[in-house]
Amino acid sequence: MSRINILDDSTINKIAAGEVIEKPASIVKELVENSIDASSSYITIEIENGGKDLIKIVDNGRGIPHDDVNKAFMRHATSKIERVEDLNTLNSLGFRGEALASIAAVSKVKMITKTADELTATEMIINGGNIVSKNPTSGNTGTQLIVSSLFYNTPARRKFLKSNQAETMAITDLINKLAIGNPSIRFKYINNKKTIFETTGDGSAINAISVIQGRDIVDNLIEISYKSPFFSVSGYIANNNVYRSNRNFEYIYINGRYIKSSNLMNIINESYKAIIPINKYPVYFLNFE
Incomplete structure (x- = not known):
């Protein structure tokens, strides 16, 4: 019989990524919901080739403090809850603290983030779950996340992604729902360098519906x-x-x-x-x- 093995963190994160990250739209959902939870009033979503090659989310939310950036990419690290009792009064969209760790495990990630009271932003680069660098940089208050080369280190999973058009349609449908459901946030959606729409963020649901549905x-x-x-x-x-x-x-x-x-x-x-x-x-x- 085979012996029981304790899996290393890299393998654990890649397996967990399969639970959280099914397709590019899953990444967009997790990251945009994080931006919404961070009290952003302006969120830009940019994708290329159905999100397989690039997903870029830029917000003007609270940002992540320099000392917490490393923690943000650890599994079950979250700012949304502290104890199990908090689940009874949860108002945020996400709370498990698995998204960033799972995304970073199966892609190349660059994060630039800054809080309002920090003088400089922090840039973190992670490839396949491994921290490449962490340095101070210039940046506005909020968070910018660039996810590229999705599933580059798990080619079997990349093979099962749908066509660029199908993955783009899934992302577009998701962004439509997020933008209409959050009319107080200004959403800008860019696909292959072309702006698809930009909502007003004036709090009017009918204006958001008009921009997106006509x-x-x-x-x-x-x-x-x-x-x-x-x-x-x-x-x-x-x-x-x-x-x-x-x-x-x-x-x-x-x-x-x-x-x-x-x-x-x-x-x-x-x-x-x-x-x-x-x-x-x-x-x-x-x-x-």
């Missing part, structure tokens, strides 16, 4: 608002002039987090049955608090 949808939306002792719901539902052949325009958020709920979707779709054609799906953007 006037033809906005012109057919009805604003709703309802409060009960247990929850509130606000947002927009389409009239019977607008519908789709799939569920891609059914946006549901709970406390700002995009979710998929078959229960809620089925209830809403049932209500639309009498006013839109059969086998078509409604368009709506709803936020539950």
